[in-house]
Amino acid sequence: MARRLSDTAGVSESFRDLSLFVAAYEERSFTAAALRENATQPGVSQHIRKLEDRLGVRLFTRGTGPVIPTPAGDALYGRAVEILRAREAAERAVRAYGHALEGEVHVGLMPTMTRCALAPALDRFIREQPNVIVRITEAYSAMLTPLTGTGELDFAVVPAFGGTTGLRVQPFLRTAEVLVSAAGSDLPHMGSIRLADLGTLRLALPSPRNTRRQTLETYFASNAVAVERLVELDAMLGTLDLVATGHWMTVLPAIMMANEAERRHFTVTRLADPPLMLELVLIQPLRRSLSAPAAAFLAVLEQETVRLNAGWDREAPAV
Structure with a gap:
């Protein structure tokens, strides 16, 4: 049971990584992404760094100005939004069986x-x-x-x-x-x-x-x-x-x-x-x-x- 709970937490954390990556990609700013996703700027940086480590590739070039996606970041963005949309659609489809619209x-x-x-x-x-x-x-x-x-x-x-x-x-x-x-x-x-x-x-x-x-x-x-x-x-x-x-x-x-x-x-x-x-x-x-x-x-x-x-x-x- 503990293993299953741990796996579930890991999946949720992966979705959080993708959500923050998408926000940073669209905003071109870790600070703006943090505001949009109710997170902190260091937290956004940490999640994206963890995602980069897991994938073994840099997703953004970081400098004094806006953060710029790398080609790998561009490639991930399209897939990431598909994953997030699919997850939300699946959750809503299941919830619809539980109650009327509200x-x-x-x-x-x-x-x-x-x-x-x-x-x-x-x-x-x-x-x-x-x-x-x-x-x-x-x-x-x-x-x-x-x-x-x-x-x-x-x-x-x-x-x-x-x-x-x-x-x-x-x-x-x-x-x-x-x-x-x-x-x-x-x-x-x-x-x-x-x-x-x-x-x-x-x-x-x-x-x-x-x-x-x-x-x-x-x-x-x-x-x-x-x-x-x-x-x-x-x-x-x-x-x-x-x-x-x-x-x-x-x-x-x-x-x-x-x-x-x-x-x-x-x-x-x-x-x-x-x-x-x-x-x-x-x-x-x-x-x-x-x-x-x-x-x-x-x-x-x-x-x-x-x-x-x-x-x-x-x-x-x-x-």
């Missing part, structure tokens, strides 16, 4: 997702899983991406990007970009139009820190869209209030304005000749699998998002 889910969403899609998804999920606590952080991708990488968020939905170390990225939704103007606008509500045909525009757009900003500027430049005046707002409620005055317009993802087909608080017009699409992706920590509550909430969120986006799946006739 626990916490922490999700990161942009205003694109929170304005229309979140409420029906959250209401439905809470009714179906009353013992799960859902926490939502609303922010732009510049904040959500690092929070997901450190594991503070179970998952987040952000615009497609080039990817980064430590994240698993997969497609989530493709939605149209639409022109939003005041309710009394002369533009065709739920129709489509060429922006270049509107003359000079007064636009409220997100700052360059927002992933969509560069895409929008490229679209304007490529399609002869004249912008008379531009105001930068990283505040979605403020942007919509400004548009409601009738003097400004903005470009937003269609999924965010899905309810306007019936509410008509704003005039929503699809961009045409050419259309402009936004690719949203799901990101989650590479080293972790989704918990059962997180996976269940994601499934509901995906279903509600697809339902709301269905009206924009086909091209609207140009006016």
Whole structure:
């Protein structure tokens, strides 16, 4: 029996070695890895040194700056995250037999997702899983991406990007970009139009820190869209209030304005000749699998998002 307990402790210690190695690899710092994994910097160094001794190879080059993975470290990283994900998935699969869903889910969403899609998804999920606590952080991708990488968020939905170390990225939704103007606008509500045909525009757009900003500027430049005046707002409620005055317009993802087909608080017009699409992706920590509550909430969120986006799946006739 003592031998078995010792073996179990050794396996747990090996997983701890791998967890700290992955943290150091992704953070490029033993100090940052220690903070992330609730350890001490000397403890991280000791675990990684022990792992190196066991494998007989150096995993990092150490100097005065960031720790740099060796080729052996690069090779181990991919395998290590697979092992950690498999272990967590196995543990969750077994626990699922013991009780119904319970626990916490922490999700990161942009205003694109929170304005229309979140409420029906959250209401439905809470009714179906009353013992799960859902926490939502609303922010732009510049904040959500690092929070997901450190594991503070179970998952987040952000615009497609080039990817980064430590994240698993997969497609989530493709939605149209639409022109939003005041309710009394002369533009065709739920129709489509060429922006270049509107003359000079007064636009409220997100700052360059927002992933969509560069895409929008490229679209304007490529399609002869004249912008008379531009105001930068990283505040979605403020942007919509400004548009409601009738003097400004903005470009937003269609999924965010899905309810306007019936509410008509704003005039929503699809961009045409050419259309402009936004690719949203799901990101989650590479080293972790989704918990059962997180996976269940994601499934509901995906279903509600697809339902709301269905009206924009086909091209609207140009006016």
